[in-house]
Amino acid sequence: MTAAVFFGCAFIAFGPAFSLFIFTIAKDPLRVIILIAGAFFWLVSLLLSSLVWFIATKATNAQDLTLQKNLLIFGSIFSVILQEVFRFGYYRLLRKANEGLAAISEEDGPPLSVREMAYVAGLGFGIMSGAFSMINTLSDSLGPGTVGMFGDSQYYFITSALMTLALTMLHTFWGVVFFEGCERKRWWVIAVVLCVHLMVFSLSLLNPFYVGSILPVYAIMLLMAVWAFFSSGGSLHNITLLWTCRKSNAETSS
Amino acid sequence: MCSNMVRCLGDGNTSLQKLATSIVFFFCLSDVSCNSVEQKIYVELNNTVPCVRLLNATHQIGCQSSISGDTGVIHVLESEEDLEWPLSKGPNPPYMVLLESSLFTRSIMMKMKNESNRVAGVAVVVPNTSPPEFSPHTTCPNENTGVYSDNYGPNLAHCNTTVWNPRGNGLSYEEFDFPVFSLKEDNETEFIKQCYLDHNRAVNGSAPQYPLCAMQLFSHMHAVTNTPTCMRRNDINFSINPEMVCDPLGDYNVWGSIRPYNDTVFGHKENESVVIAAARLDSRAFFWEVSTGAEGSVSGFVTLLAAAQALREVTHEAPPTRNILFAFFQGETFDYIGSSRMVYDMENGKFVIDLDNIHSVLEIGQVRTCVKNLVNNLQSSTAGLGFLLVEPNVSQPLPPSSLQRFLRAQPIPGIVLADHESAFNNRYYESFYDNAANLNLTYPSDLSPEEQLEFVTHTAESLTDVATVVARALYKQAGGDESRVNTIKADPKIVTQMLYGFLVSSNNSWFQAVMAPELKNILSDPPEYYVGVAMSSTPTRLVQYLLANLTGAATNLTQSQCQKPDELPNESRQMYSYLWVQGIVPPNSTERDSFCVRASVRLTKAVSPAFELGEYASKDYSTWTESRWKFIKARIFLVASRDLEVKLQSSSRIHICLINYSCVA
Secondary structure (H helix, E strand, O other): HHHHHHHHHHHHHHHHHHHHHHOOOHOOHHHHHHHHHHHHHHHHHHHHHHHHHHHHHHHOOOOOOOHHHHHHHHHHHHHHHHHHHHHHHHHHHHHHHHHHHHHHHHOOOOOOOOHHHHHHHHHHHHHHHHHHHHHHHHHHHHHOEOOOOOOOOOOHHHHHHHHHHHHHHHHHHHHHHHHHHOOOOOOHHHHHHHHHHHHHHHOOOOOOOHHHHHHHHHHHHHHHHHHHHHOOOHHHHHHHHHHHOOOOOOOOOO | OOHHHHHHHHHHHOHHHHHHHOOOOOOOOOOOOOHHHHHHHHHEEOOOEEEOOOOOOOOOOOOOOOOOOOOEEOOOEEHHHHHHHHHHHHHOOOOEEEEHHHHOOHHHHHHHHOOOEEEEEEEEEEEOOOOOOOOOOOOOOOOEEEEEEEOOOOHHHHOOOOOOOOOEEHHHHHHOOEEEEEEEEEHHHHHHHHHHHHHHOOOOOOOOOOEEEEEEEEEEEOOOOOHHHHHHHOOOOOEEEEEEEEEOEEEEEEEEEEOOOOOOOOOOOOOEEEEEEEHHHHHHHOOOOOOOOHHHHHHHHHHHHHHHHHHHHHHHHOOOOEEEEEEEEOOOHHHHHHHHHHHHHHHHHOOOHHHHEEEEEEEEEEOOOHHHHHHHHHHHHHHOOOOOOOOOOOOOOOOOHHHHHHHOOOOOOEEEEEEOOOHHHHHHOOOOOOHHHHOOOOOOOOOHHHHHHHOOOEEEEEEHHHHHHHHHHHHHHOOOOHHHHHHOOOOHHHHHHHHHHHHHHOOOOHHHHOOHHOOOOOOOOOOOOOOOOOEEEHHHHHHHHHHHHHHHHEOOOHHHHOOOHHHHOOOOOOOOOEEEEEOOOOOOOOOOOEEEEEEEEEEEEEHHHHHHHHHHHHHHHHOEEEOEEEEEEEEEEEEHHHHHHHHHHHHHHHHHHHHHEEEEE
């Protein structure tokens, strides 16, 4: 539409992730490295899953719309599974790296706790996922026109931005919960994260029925936020401390 | 492509929605099931023709858009009173006004020009049938560069005696600071009108609700003010790639003669007397490159080509005393570019003959029907200083014609042949409606294109009669044998084939046969006759090759000999031009029978002398230039209201504040 829509949607989609980056990650170079590596892992998972989808679409009849739609759904499910696999792979990599980092650091013990790495890795996944979701739409929102000529809703841009924001945050929370689950050897946590991810994906298929897709996704995000908070060691006591502006060492996630 | 795929896969965000809408498949390729967001928003319009900017010594004419395109809410104009809505009453300016061709009049365009801050642009829908009359040219074409001026025949200058083009509304010579595009009557235009009906109609007098259907036109022209300014800016050499902003209009003149001239010997030739037969090649329209010029120019030069062919045999057997030179001038619409250049070359010894060698000039202007009355006078009129005596009691100025430029230099006897006594009979002079239908060129509906090529129409028969008379008159003027005059006859088959090729489709078997192999791809549906700046106009090439085939001789030379004829004893490139043409396809073969044509047909540059001399503000010569541009396109889309945009911005700001507070605290 115009610059107003462009900046509005960009801030909605990336504002929180960006401020999280500035306030919690940017000062520590090790966190930055883990963030970027996490983003890279997500990217590789997407590349591999998109290869599968691309081959499938090229091998079949492009005119058959139902088939193409089903292929897209299949491809997306495959991508979700692959993302979680890569998250697990990243966890294993970070655990191995932690020992090496502990050896070379000046302090006693590893420089980053697993919980910190979980948060940073999750945020890395989330930022890259958000970028790939939103950048294409954002660039088209700069022009003078808006969506709607062919019957789409005119709230396309803002709902895309809201969805991207939810997904970024969800990836962060999933990262925290997932790594904690792997740490404690609670394998059911991995299965739950995978199922929630698939549920979010299937809710997004309800677009443009935005009431049915955005509201449940945000509800899930809040639930995940609560779970991540408690699984990373937070408690109600910490929340009361927050409101009385006293710092607590245990607080690591937002 | 990759990012589109990835987008769709990443979170399955709106993949389903995109698939649902891609069923509409209006203007996108159905190869990939994943449409990009751009295809949801914009619909590109592909069959549009812009109006471009032209400049001369003192003015700029034509249309201009801003550099990032002009966007306006579409309004389909229903009548002249409906203009109130875009110009004053409508609540969502600026408007993009869509006009039917019946409303494309001077009064409506002038009103919009005066309120141009509320008008973003104009789109004109051009129908397939022509209106009763329409001429966007001025009433007095080329009034400042003819032979009549305040010093010479002031009562005849500036159309004081005869207004040549009374129907002219002068729109082509107005300056508009918004873009004006033309659309055809096809599915795209229907889509635009449907979009307007769906979104932009006011319900019960209240303002229409957002989102509204809008159109954006890009036609940003680089040149401004006038020719001296843009030529000066062409010369600025600050960077390695200097940006040119305008180019002079021009192309090539085609000339051919009965007896060949040595192309390297210029200037006056002793004891040489030449009869010049002239016609013009070009025409123009309001929009860029859609001029068809059927009655305005095609009829004239087709007649001259037929006359040249008719004279071929008799001039070989009984050559006349004087030489006959057939000249086809380009750029005559724009203040006589071609003829002024030829006269300039003759005056300065840069042409094979000079003005003193000219015995008389016969020009073919607009001819349509049988002009027996006028033509009977041809034999007897030796012609004075350019007055064409139609009826003995009326003395009349010459119509706008190349002859005027010859007379401006030197008094030469001359005649202009035309189908109008005073004002033009052509109802569509220099407009995009001057097409085959204007000449009543109709074919029975059950003929294939090849059969249409051969079918002799009434128009062709009339023009053949004119060509016959012209050929006979030329032969007599050139001092040929009187007894042979009646054997000269133009061939109606050739005339009808030429009319078909120049006005209906130039990609036919005959034109393919006479053209060179490397030029066969420039043939398409009717060629257009705007002179342009690229020096590669299709009609010029076609006329060159046709004249060569019709007046020249086929030789036995091979292709390599045709390119280097000087190695052979009897051939000389200085006297003739050698053209390798495709030839016809024999019945039982797929290979063309190509051969080498030897003809005394040449091209000479037709760029105004003003550009050779550097006198860009010249009053004597044509100074027309065409502006350059980067790209020209048009598209439609929906625009949202400003309220929604503001809401988005404010909500995003609140959002960020909340998040940041929670992070920092």
